[in-house]
Amino acid sequence: MEGIVMKSAADNIAVLGAGSWGMALAKSFCENGRRVRLWEFLADRAKKLAAERQDDAFLPGVTLAKDILITSDIEEAVEDAELVALVIPSHAMREVCGKLNSIRLAGKTIVSMAKGLENKTLMRMSEVIPDAIDEDLEKRVAVLSGPSHAEEVSVGLPTTVVVSSSELEVARYVQRTVMTPRLRIYTNTDMIGVEMGGALKNIIAIAAGVCDGLGFGDNTKAALMTRGLAEISRLGVAMGANPLTFAGLSGMGDLIVTCTSRHSRNRNLGERIGKGASLEQAMGQTVMVSEGVKTTLAAHELAGRAGVEMPITEKVKAVLFDGEDPRTAVSALMERHAKSELETDFLSLG
Secondary structure: OOOOOOOOOOOEEEEEOOOHHHHHHHHHHHHOOOEEEEEOOOHHHHHHHHHHOOOOOOOOOOOOOOOOEEEOOHHHHHOOOOEEEEOOOHHHHHHHHHHOOOOOOOOOEEEEOOOOEOOOOOOEHHHHHHHHOOHHHHHHEEEEEOOOOHHHHOOOOOEEEEEEEOOHHHHHHHHHHHOEOOEEEEEEOOHHHHHHHHHHHHHHHHHHHHHHHHOOOHHHHHHHHHHHHHHHHHHHHHOOOOHHHHHOHHHHHHHHHHHHOOOOHHHHHHHHHHOOOOHHHHHOOOOOOOHHHHHHHHHHHHHHHHOOOOHHHHHHHHHHHOOOOHHHHHHHHHOOOOOOOOOOOHHHOO
């Protein structure tokens, strides 16, 4: 890997973003013997979190060790870090990366933990980061994804995720740094597949929540998840992903947990909509960001450009943004013309 020499593992980690996932990762890293600095954008919240070491609005019952430095000064957070974890919503990625422009990042590895697409450019986060900071960073960027609710990682429940980079040794470096006896990490060099799986499953999770809100059953959800994985795979492969990635942790694994878990903010938002709430009302009932809302618009546009059929995504967009009744949307999906299961699936694209 020309020009890049990796250590055995990073000792100093900056976690940018102190939401539930950022707090959970900071706690996990610290317990694994790393020196951790946690950055929070809002100065008042950073000060409060540093004093109280917990925030029940984001991660109830979880306390951060005093060894974790909590700051609103991004330069202080990143200065000595060898690995910088960007644990922020995808729509804020470019803005936060802009704050890193004046900070020396040479030799640092950047890991995106966001699961979404940039709406304006339709870029994946691994594309946004070097575009917003420095193209020379591209080979040092990795992405981490998979079924990993913060509520469970923060209390040490066994969890397995995948890290991907265009450079295998970078992925292995992150693997060595992040992996613990309770957080198992696999590597994968298919960044497109890993990122697309992590982003698009949120759309299907919203649909799963709508079905829960409407009172539908297990048959409905199983069908939705299966056909949802088919259209995630179609768009991913059209963008250059390896179809096998979608059978892995960032595809099927993350789809299962996000569509079924009580912790899933996207599923929960969909359930509120299924019970009659508007999008604005549903979003107003939580401090958490539901990445699938903005991702729905980006995925719908990407599918149109690629000529890829994504009927579930199309209906989620119609319900969220065009005022379509959820029951009408489900009926429209069920009454589509008959076809073979593999007729338009990714397996037939070759």
